[in-house]
Amino acid sequence: MIEVKNIKKSFGDKTVIQDVSAVMKSGQCNLIIGSSGSGKTVLMKCIVGLFEPDAGQVLYHGQDFTAMNSDEKTEVRKEIGMLFQGSALFDSLTVEQNIMFPLSMFTKWTTKKKLDRVNEVLTRVNLTGVNKKFPAELSGGMKKRVALARAIVLNPKYLFCDEPNSGLDPQTSLVIDKLIQEITIEYNITTVINTHDMNSVMEIGNYILYMYQGNKEWEGTNREIIFSKNERLNEFIFASQFLQDAKDMRMLEESGKISNDRNMDELMDKDAPSLIPPPDE
Numbered sequence: 001m002i003e004v005k006n007i008k009k010s011f012g013d014k015t016v017i018q019d020v021s022a023v024m025k026s027g028q029c030n031l032i033i034g035s036s037g038s039g040k041t042v043l044m045k046c047i048v049g050l051f052e053p054d055a056g057q058v059l060y061h062g063q064d065f066t067a068m069n070s071d072e073k074t075e076v077r078k079e080i081g082m083l084f085q086g087s088a089l090f091d092s093l094t095v096e097q098n099i100m101f102p103l104s105m106f107t108k109w110t111t112k113k114k115l116d117r118v119n120e121v122l123t124r125v126n127l128t129g130v131n132k133k134f135p136a137e138l139s140g141g142m143k144k145r146v147a148l149a150r151a152i153v154l155n156p157k158y159l160f161c162d163e164p165n166s167g168l169d170p171q172t173s174l175v176i177d178k179l180i181q182e183i184t185i186e187y188n189i190t191t192v193i194n195t196h197d198m199n200s201v202m203e204i205g206n207y208i209l210y211m212y213q214g215n216k217e218w219e220g221t222n223r224e225i226i227f228s229k230n231e232r233l234n235e236f237i238f239a240s241q242f243l244q245d246a247k248d249m250r251m252l253e254e255s256g257k258i259s260n261d262r263n264m265d266e267l268m269d270k271d272a273p274s275l276i277p278p279p280d281e
């Protein structure tokens with residue numbers, strides 16, 4: 001679990017993160033969404049420690065990361081995997097060498113043990129046998145999977161993905177999302193994902209933090225987002241008329257299910273939408 005408490009970050013006199021708090025649980029995909037420039041990457045970098053926040057705390061499993069000395073921070077960093085925007089593979093290294101890189105940096109394993117682990121994670125991302133290929137020989141989706149394999153090679157407790165779907169077609173994006181979700185659940189990882197992708201929000205958003213101009217404007221689950229009356233959030237997520245209609249349809253569907261569960265009040269913002277029919281007696 002990661003707890004973010006009252007994080008603030010400015011560059012010069014420009015405040016980029018206002019006062020953001022969040023709880024990101026293990027075994028789930030925690031999404032940071034918001035328009036370009038809203039502060040997603042800066043917030044993620046504050047959480048990982050690539051930026052020092054001006055105020056606030058980041059707790060990893062209850063331990064205050066912001067108060068740690070550099071040796072203690074290094075210990076936490078060993079448990080963090082990162083999937084960078086654009087994959088950030090080393091072009092001059094093969095797939096195998098790319099994935100082996102963190103193992104060589106952080107372990108004293110034998111070459112045989114490292115190779116076994118490389119093959120294990122390559123199989124996990126459904127890319128068996130591409131060991132000797134160079135990044136330039138791979139498609140965008142394959143590169144993301146190699147980058148994901150590298151991010152999980154040290155068995156991280158925390159996985160950070162900055163725009164994992166950028167530059168991918170919708171279907172490949174779904175494959176990557178599902179893979180990240182499966183890995184998150186399988187290894188009980190606390191996964192934090194920056195995304196613009198509406199499909200990701202609906203498919204894997206266990207927890208969603210919506211950033212607007214450096215503030216936390218809304219938080220909730222992918223089911224709650226359907227019922228949210230937050231205008232800025234709705235304009236951002238359901239930008240087109242088509243998506244607005246899809247949201248209305250989904251609300252009707254969900255309201256049927258939910259009214260049967262008698263959980264509707266919990267999910268809806270105040271002022272329930274009039275679209276929802278009364279529950280059947």
Ligand SMILES: Nc1ncnc2c1ncn2[C@@H]1O[C@H](COP(=O)(O)OP(=O)(O)OP(=O)(O)O)[C@@H](O)[C@H]1O
Pocket residue numbers: 011016034035036037038039040041042043
């Ligand atoms: N190193 C920096 N120095 C100064 N300003 C910065 C720095 N990094 C980010 N910013 C500013 O902080 C704001 C938020 O940037 P950030 O990269 O977090 O946005 P984002 O939500 O990730 O956007 P995108 O969706 O385009 O990736 C922007 O106004 C940006 O110009």
Ligand SMILES: [Mg+2]
Pocket residue numbers: 040041042194
């Ligand atoms: Mg960004």
